[in-house]
Amino acid sequence: MVMAQSLFMALQEQHAECLIDVLAPEWSLSILERMPEVRKGIAMPFVHGQFDFKGRKELGISLRSEQYDQAILLPNSWKSAITPYFANIPKRTGYVGEMRWGLLNDSRKLDKKRLTKTVQRFVALAKSPSYELPDIPLPRLLIDPVSVGDTKQEFDLDAMKGKILGLCPGAEYGPAKRWPEERYAEVAKQAIQQGWQVLLFGSVKDEPVTKTINDLAGGKCRDVAGKTSLTQALDLMSLCDVVVSNDSGLMHVAAALNIKTVAVYGSSDPTFTPPLHEEAEVVSLGLSCSPCFKRECPLVHLDCLVKIPASSISKIVFDS
Numbered sequence: 001m002v003m004a005q006s007l008f009m010a011l012q013e014q015h016a017e018c019l020i021d022v023l024a025p026e027w028s029l030s031i032l033e034r035m036p037e038v039r040k041g042i043a044m045p046f047v048h049g050q051f052d053f054k055g056r057k058e059l060g061i062s063l064r065s066e067q068y069d070q071a072i073l074l075p076n077s078w079k080s081a082i083t084p085y086f087a088n089i090p091k092r093t094g095y096v097g098e099m100r101w102g103l104l105n106d107s108r109k110l111d112k113k114r115l116t117k118t119v120q121r122f123v124a125l126a127k128s129p130s131y132e133l134p135d136i137p138l139p140r141l142l143i144d145p146v147s148v149g150d151t152k153q154e155f156d157l158d159a160m161k162g163k164i165l166g167l168c169p170g171a172e173y174g175p176a177k178r179w180p181e182e183r184y185a186e187v188a189k190q191a192i193q194q195g196w197q198v199l200l201f202g203s204v205k206d207e208p209v210t211k212t213i214n215d216l217a218g219g220k221c222r223d224v225a226g227k228t229s230l231t232q233a234l235d236l237m238s239l240c241d242v243v244v245s246n247d248s249g250l251m252h253v254a255a256a257l258n259i260k261t262v263a264v265y266g267s268s269d270p271t272f273t274p275p276l277h278e279e280a281e282v283v284s285l286g287l288s289c290s291p292c293f294k295r296e297c298p299l300v301h302l303d304c305l306v307k308i309p310a311s312s313i314s315k316i317v318f319d320s
Helices: 004-014 026-032 053-062 079-086 118-124 145-154 181-193 204-216 230-237 249-256 310-318
Strands: 020-025 038-044 070-072 091-095 106-108 164-168 197-200 242-246 260-264 281-283
Touching (some): 020 026, 026 038, 026 230, 053 079, 079 091, 145 230, 164 181, 164 249, 181 197, 181 204, 181 310, 197 204, 242 249, 242 310, 249 260, 281 310
Parallel strands (some): 020 038, 091 106, 164 242, 260 281
């Protein structure tokens, strides 16, 4: 969703008066509220992987009254093209993907060698197929001072002083994208020794990981993993001076909040989905076995992450 903002920005650069509505999973709609390019978000009432042809058709029919001029599809699945087709949207743009001839009438063949990054592939859909890509607009989420103040008060963080380090040690995809808890704890302890405050971010699934880090750091971090809404996490993250994160959604949020972001990559490819920020630092060992794109290390050793020392991350953080 954060990378999609680059597409929204590119569309408004070309058509200043265009109105952009976004059909997306309900949990992600709160991010859209921080994107000034978006008029409104529409909840996608289907869980990941759910086909439900009838439901997608009915949703499309319900959207006909909006009289959209164009639909741009970011997923490559066949089922994602059903709703725009039945919404009678005259121009339906997307990559061929799962053989979507007919459902799309502005279909593109994806040139992976030219469009090496996900964000490039998104922005390219705003252009004609032969258009050479310009510089990619960098996502920038709005910060609402009132909301930030309310969130600080709710989490009793009004008294936080000095520099703040945010740590995002989770990764929904799997353990092959997670830098070890012990390494995060080392960075946290060094930050605390230097007078920094440390905030731990994540979802409910990340609570065991953040608890371990906080325990190893002597319980001196503020652990908000699993306790915030997505909007609240965004508000609290906006307070950070630096964020250290695995390759995850929160990494992209940090970069889009214009925060210096240190991104740790293991099984994934930093050239494919890098943090979109001028000052982002990517840490990756580039071993011969990576990127493997596996959820768990197929060689068991997880060297691509285990062999990244905490000192290399700390140097980037505290030299900022």
